[in-house]
Amino acid sequence: LRDHIKDASNEVQLAYENTLKALKEMGHEIVEKKMLDSHYQISIYYIISMAEASSNLARFDGVRYGRRAQNIKDLKELYLKSRSEGFGDEVKRRIMLGNFVLSSGYYDAYYLKAQQMRLMIKEQYNKIFEEVDLIFTPVAPTSAHLFNYHASPLEMYLSDIYTIGANLSGLPALSLPVAKDPLGLPIGMQFIAKAFDEQ
Structure with a gap:
């Protein structure tokens, strides 16, 4: 899904690549797939x-x-x-x-x-x-925002870009922090599973 995350920040892309590397080292097979834009x-x-x-x-x-x-x-x-x-x-x-x-x-x-x-x-x-058991993507294109950060409506909508596919499809997804940005704010990734395959 590398094309899928092309608009993510450099920190998110690096966290994605590092997490994929860690998953490979743990013995998981990584399969590249293409998603709708x-x-x-x-x-x-x-x-x-x-x-x-x-x-x-x-x-x-x-x-x-x-x-x-x-x-x-x-x-x-x-x-x-x-x-x-x-x-x-x-x-x-x-x-x-x-x-x-x-x-x-x-x-x-x-x-x-x-x-x-x-x-x-x-x-x-x-x-x-x-062909796969899980899909792995970022949760958002940037790290978490500071508590008092005020995003524009467009920026706010775009921050959902990686979670809405699962919502539209009725798929279970689990998000977890995998890294921190230079300010110490968390960067999240998610695993998406088949419908009714939460176990």
């Missing part, structure tokens, strides 16, 4: 997850579910204030994008296409698992 996976994942988030959060209107705004004049203001005060920027962003991909005229172009691509990704993993 992870940038496709991230687009598919966020289309589906934002659609699901907007659908699931629609009920939080301040009437029956969720936070109820105070000092309101009418029902419209109740909905607007409750949702704008009760949801953070990221949640609002996901609701708006989710509503867009589920809207008439865009459902087929985005959501339905993403679901079809999700099946392709799942089939790709299943094909790889015909």
Whole structure:
């Protein structure tokens, strides 16, 4: 999966190579496989997850579910204030994008296409698992961030690039720290297994 990690930081790539070397020395056979470009996976994942988030959060209107705004004049203001005060920027962003991909005229172009691509990704993993027991990849393209680090939304989405394939495919994955970067922050790797093969 070396092509799969080409966008990872130098520290993550080095930790990946060193861990592969250690696994070989322990007697494990390493088999190289090619994956669908992870940038496709991230687009598919966020289309589906934002659609699901907007659908699931629609009920939080301040009437029956969720936070109820105070000092309101009418029902419209109740909905607007409750949702704008009760949801953070990221949640609002996901609701708006989710509503867009589920809207008439865009459902087929985005959501339905993403679901079809999700099946392709799942089939790709299943094909790889015909020849291997586990898939080994980084958890993120960089080491862990400092606690008070504020990433841009795009940077935040891209940090999921190596974990979303397992999520889209319903596969179990185990992550563990394998090294530290120059600041002493952990670098994580993961083992992905076949569906229902956690044991």
